[in-house]
Amino acid sequence: MSNTITKTNFNFPGQKDVYHGKVREVYTLENDVLVMIATDRLSAFDVVMPKGIPYKGQILNQIATKMMRDTEDLVPNWLTATPDPNVAVGIACEPFKVEMVIRGYMSGHAAREYKAGKRILCGVAMPEGMKENDAFPEPIITPATKAEMGDHDEDISREDILKRGIVSESDYLQLEEYTKKLFQRGSEIAAKRGLILVDTKYEFGKTKEGKIVLIDEIHTPDSSRYFYSEGYSERQQKGAPQKQLSKEFVRQWLIENNFQGLEGQKVPEMTDAYVASVSERYIELYENITGEIFRKADVSNVLGRIEKNVVEFLNE
Missing domain, CATH: 3.30.470.20 (ATP-grasp fold, B domain)
Incomplete structure (x- = not known):
């Protein structure tokens, strides 16, 4: 599970600011460019779980960018490019x-x-x-x-x-x-x-x-x-x-283990087997929602891969 993305700390060319959300990390660059990285963090009941889910960020990013393209004739969106399986680049907005x-x-x-x-x-x-x-x-x-x-x-x-x-x-x-x-x-x-x-x-x-x-x-x-x-x-x-x-199966598992994000409640232990099962469910979600086979990106050096792809894109 060590190749999951649970935190990023990049310094991209022209970087002005970074915002760490529950699941996404948003880097603001010069010229109103936003670089949004979908991490493998899992959030439920507004609480970030202690372990990352393999390929979750890639799955979310690829579904979202596909759906943005499938709806851009109806509603304008912020997206301009996807230089990496976990990354979307677009226009900074308020x-x-x-x-x-x-x-x-x-x-x-x-x-x-x-x-x-x-x-x-x-x-x-x-x-x-x-x-x-x-x-x-x-x-x-x-x-x-x-x-x-x-x-x-x-x-x-x-x-x-x-x-x-x-x-x-x-x-x-x-x-x-x-x-x-x-x-x-x-x-x-x-x-x-x-x-x-x-x-x-x-x-x-x-x-x-x-x-x-x-x-x-x-x-x-x-x-x-x-x-x-x-x-x-x-x-x-x-x-x-x-x-x-949906993510409801995670919420149900947490409820069964007496966790709903309330004060004093403790996140139940997420075993490696449970984490792997969540990853498999997300892959199933991807394939059902998109109708496409999920292709796992190389995660041997996932942060290095992201940095290289984003910097190359920005330099173009």
């Missing part, structure tokens, strides 16, 4: 301080809130009489405020976003429109692969010129939940759990 979460089905966080008796989520009504994993009559947008380092993201309503001036009304309407378009396209792509895009989140930023663009990741198993289409209806009728393609 991120909006909200994540646009959209849900086609009542699963995950929405289902947990519903079970607790709530019928309003982020100011949006959820119909009575729903079962976990039922489809909403139409997708609902349930935004979350962007957390500062170490804080949990918080549900927030459209009304509160506008009232608190987090996003202007005209910008917010654009974010909603883009979110619906992306979810529609993501659902169509998923359907071709025998999958259902259940819910996902999108992040947006504004360029120096004032243009709103899609940033970060899109339609990856870290930011999205997928079900298998085959057998979905039968499982719902029986009240059986849905077959999922």
Whole structure:
């Protein structure tokens, strides 16, 4: 497991700043260039797990960049190049301080809130009489405020976003429109692969010129939940759990081991066998979501490989 990327400390030509997120490390260079490195860190319940997952960063980066290219005719995005399997390069933007979460089905966080008796989520009504994993009559947008380092993201309503001036009304309407378009396209792509895009989140930023663009990741198993289409209806009728393609299996393992990111709780031990099994699940996710065979990049000197590829690209 020593060839996983759990931290980077590069000094690229023209580097001005670096931001270490939960999973990605973002290097800001001169001329509004951003270099985003997808590490192998695994985050659940807003906590970074103690061990990296082999190939996870490559998988996330390659799904996200493929999906950006598959949606760029609908919504402009920040991406300009992918010089390495773990790296995306693009335009520096000022991120909006909200994540646009959209849900086609009542699963995950929405289902947990519903079970607790709530019928309003982020100011949006959820119909009575729903079962976990039922489809909403139409997708609902349930935004979350962007957390500062170490804080949990918080549900927030459209009304509160506008009232608190987090996003202007005209910008917010654009974010909603883009979110619906992306979810529609993501659902169509998923359907071709025998999958259902259940819910996902999108992040947006504004360029120096004032243009709103899609940033970060899109339609990856870290930011999205997928079900298998085959057998979905039968499982719902029986009240059986849905077959999922998402990070939910990690969350379920943590819950079973008494961890939900709450104060005083300890992350359970991640054995090498468990870490390897998570890596295998991520490869399965990649192949199902993209319809392509996953090709493992050479990780014998993974940090050296990334540095060489990025510097060569920048020098071009």
